[in-house]
Amino acid sequence: MNDELTGEVTRGARALVVYPQMRGRGDLDPEARLEEARGLAAAIGLVVAEAMAIPIREPRAGTLFGEGQIQNISVACELNEAELIIVDGSLSAIQQRNLEEKLKRKVIDRTGLILEIFGERAATAEGRLQVELAHLDYQAGRLVRSWTHLERQRGGFGFLGGPGETQIEADRRMIRDRMAKIRRELEQVRRTRGLHRDRRDKAPWPIVALVGYTNAGKSTLFNYLTGAEVMAEDLLFATLDPTMRAIRLPAVEKAILSDTVGFISDLPTQLVAAFRATLEEVNAADVILHVRDIANPDTESQKRQVLDVLADLGVIDGEGGSEEEGETALGIPIIEVWNKWDLLTPMQADELRDVMAQRPDEVIVPLSARTGMGCEFLLETIGATLTSDAKVYTFVIPAADGQRIAFLHARGEVLSEEDAGAGDQGPLLRLQVRLAERELGRFSAL
Structure with missing residues (x-):
């Protein structure tokens, strides 16, 4: 699992799942949401020791939960020997850092958990690029947590030199550069997919x-x-x-x-x-x-x-x-x-x-x-x-035009096929085909 998100937590670690039940989100069943969170945790081999919903009336800017609720989470961690806390909701970088300091345990939110799953499961080169892009986007907002110990200035001297580039700024720049490169590669993937789709449309x-x-x-x-x-x-x-x-x-x-x-x-x-x-x-x-x-x-x-x-x-x-x-x-x-x-x-x-x-x-x-x-x-x-809007059409096609004949067999129902004499392009075939209107448009474009 990714160290930036999960520290020393590994597969088989015991986790406490906490679902912050926000006021005004009554459309989500807390039990169903907790069950889904258990499934997400299980998907990367975590052992859910306990799952609990905590009603949130007014989210705290610094910690999301109130002090009493944080104390209850801490007690639940001790009782269940949980090494990791999964908050089944969105946490800001500051909230995540503050909760970790108060609870003395690793904390990840729903986004971080899903990113971990996607990171494990992506099999193709495209999938891995997409996961890396999402991960970098998520990580960029959390450099304040990950790199506070590197918040030092380099370069410059006296009062004329001014502040140099901080380590956090350098890392953000590196992340931006890498994200730009991945986006260019994904754009190429989109263009390639578009070409493949055009090819499929024609045949x-x-x-x-x-x-x-x-x-x-x-x-x-x-x-x-x-x-x-x-x-x-x-x-x-x-x-x-x-x-x-x-x-x-x-x-x-x-x-x-x-x-x-x-x-x-x-x-x-x-x-x-x-x-x-x-x-x-x-x-x-x-x-x-x-x-x-x-x-x-x-x-x-x-x-x-x-x-x-x-x-x-x-x-x-x-x-x-x-x-x-x-x-x-x-x-x-x-x-x-x-x-x-x-x-x-x-x-x-x-x-x-x-x-x-x-x-x-x-x-x-x-x-x-x-x-x-x-x-x-x-x-x-x-x-x-x-074939719901299909009609029967008659086509006369050169017998050598394999692409159009294959299209009619693949996209329609060929009712009959017979010789139709010869034309300028050689022997002809007459086909009666039941074909949907959208397929007729594609056939005409061939």
Whole structure:
């Protein structure tokens, strides 16, 4: 784990989780939030000795918590032999430093914890760049804590020389330079992704993007549908780097399924910005599968968090209203996948069926990615969604034009294919194809 954030704390260390329950944040269930924080800690091998919610009426500028609350946290640490305190909220650099001084223990906030997880999990070069950028952005604001012992001036002499550059200023400059270099590299990644998307638009296959709250079961569903072996554990942020595999669908020869990073409440702003290049894949999708852990009591709150991130990316409007009608602001159809149906009681399942009946305009598919129940129906639904506005067209194409013929087979349903004589470019083929309107536009651009 990163020394700048965690000092001597290592995997297996005992941690106390504290959730500051702010006034006016009644939409978040404290128990659900504590359970999520336990999952975050477990994701990097920490042992949660105790988890507690502390109501905050007026946040203290210097410590967030009041003196009595800090004393209670200290006692809880002693009783549970906790080496580390995780504050499941945002701490300023000053608050973090002051709490460490008062509690005599390492303190990290939610942002620092999530950055640790992302730092461990990022597998691709792009993912590691994004994590480093987010980490540097976070670290830059905490140099006051990390480097107070180096706050000394260098250079200058007498009263004419003036103050030299302090160590903290030098480190901030180095961080700024490194962040600028990473941003340039990530911009190149975005350009490369844009070229890849342009290439995909011209040919082969539609893109189906999986999105959802972390641990909703996206990777398990991805593995079931593709036969891949993407890491799919009962851990938050099991998947960080986008993974793509081909799947076969009814009425569509092939599609590309893309697994993305899971969303989470209060995702650090540094990470929303840093992972924009990864999540931009969603903007290029032909269909979005919003995977929900429907057995989670906090599933509606999780859905709102996902919609907030999609709105931040410009996929849906700011209110999330477009998704309620089954389509994003970009015109991308959304299928809501209610996963972990096998964990519901019969009464819960009946209640949710009633909910589905009351939402006839939305496309909802209940399933269990673990058992496979409902997955075939999901594939049929994806295929039907991709061809929902399809019409039958007749095309006469040179037999040698492999790219356009392959496009029609991949993106549409070829109903018939026959010789159509010869033309200036040699033998011709006549194809009758059921094709969606958006695919017709892409075909015309070839």
